[in-house]
Amino acid sequence: MYSLSDFDFDLPPERIAQVPLPDRSASRLLQLDGDRITDRHFSDIVDQLQPGDVLVMNNTRVLKARFFGQKDTGGQVEVLVERVLDPRTVLAQVRASKSPKPGTRIRLADAFEVGVGERAGEFFTLHIPEEERGDVFELIEAHGRLPLPPYIEHDADDFDEQRYQTVYSKEPGAVAAPTAGLHFDQPLLDQVAAKGVTIAYVTLHVGAGTFQPVRVENLAEHNMHSEWYTIPQETVDAVRTAQARGRDVVAVGTTSLRALESASQSGALAAGSGDTRLFITPGYLFKTVTRLITNFHLPKSTLMMLVSAFAGYDAIRKAYAHAIASEYRFFSYGDAMLLTTHARQAATN
Secondary structure, eight states, rough: OOGEEEOOOOGGGGGGGSSSOOGGGGSSEEEEEEEEEEEEEEEGGGHHOOOEEEEHHHHHHHOOOOEEEEEESSOOOEEEEEEEETEEEEEEEEEEESSSOOTTTEETTTEEEEEEEEEEOOOOEEEETSSSSOOOOHHHHOOOBBBOOTTTOOOHHHHHHTTTSSOOOOOOESSSSGGGGGOOOOOHHHHHHTOOOOEEEEEEEOOOOGGGGOOSSGGGOOOOOOOEEEEEHHHHHHHHHHHHTTOOOOEHHHHHHHHHHHHTTTSSSSOOEEEEOOOOOOOOSSSOOOOEEEEEOOOOHHHHHHHHHOHHHHHHHHHHHHHHTOOOOTTSSSOEEEEOOOHHHHOOO
């Protein structure tokens, strides 16, 4: 039985990528099959996919979800939108010297006001009054700032606004990028499609909880954050076709994987939408995804536990040690890994 400390590791600060590379597909790719490690370039991903495989991508789009503002008492606040509930309501983190009270107002970006509603756990419900013109998405796009991860030490600039989105982003609602997809540019996607690989999409709106470390040593006590996802029937059909042909279901990123696995809890992938709190730790039996493209993850994070479940705990420890020694770039703007499940490894050996 694993505990929190089993997923810790020492990472030199200089290994954390602070800026993206000039070219999306110029990143490095660490391929892990069993305990076999191969160093590649990300553009080699085309050679690692086969005709008939299905590549599943998360087409969420990152909101400009970060705001600075003032309470009606004059106190300074920082607001990070976590989820859009409807065209005039959001859930948000609110950082202030004193928490705002329900019924008060906050002026954001010196541009518009929101009313403070009831608490929802760690979040506040914020409402846009009827007198404010524009809905949530319009106001966020016009006045918000892109919320870069906490380990990136600069404020978002114009380059970040372009590069912290996937080239296929479509559905606004995330507060963090599905970062494995950042490595794909359109020419690389065209090469993948030309090889006979089916490209399919899911939507999972990544929440700020993705950056939160687990704080309890006993993993059974962890309260997993909730994220909204949807799986279209077209994607289900593409996955079933690949499975029927004995081909791989390749998830681009842990968010795509969590969406697919959340929608497979009955044993087979089903179309639909919902909230997921799926917490994947070693011992989990993967039902749909057979290969995973992912970045390197934070120590003690739920994503470290997920990739350890997927590729094997010892194999991941070995791969991360190799990546650090080989000076791979870590986290959102860093390099990538290509992982294979235990089940597929056994089937191909």
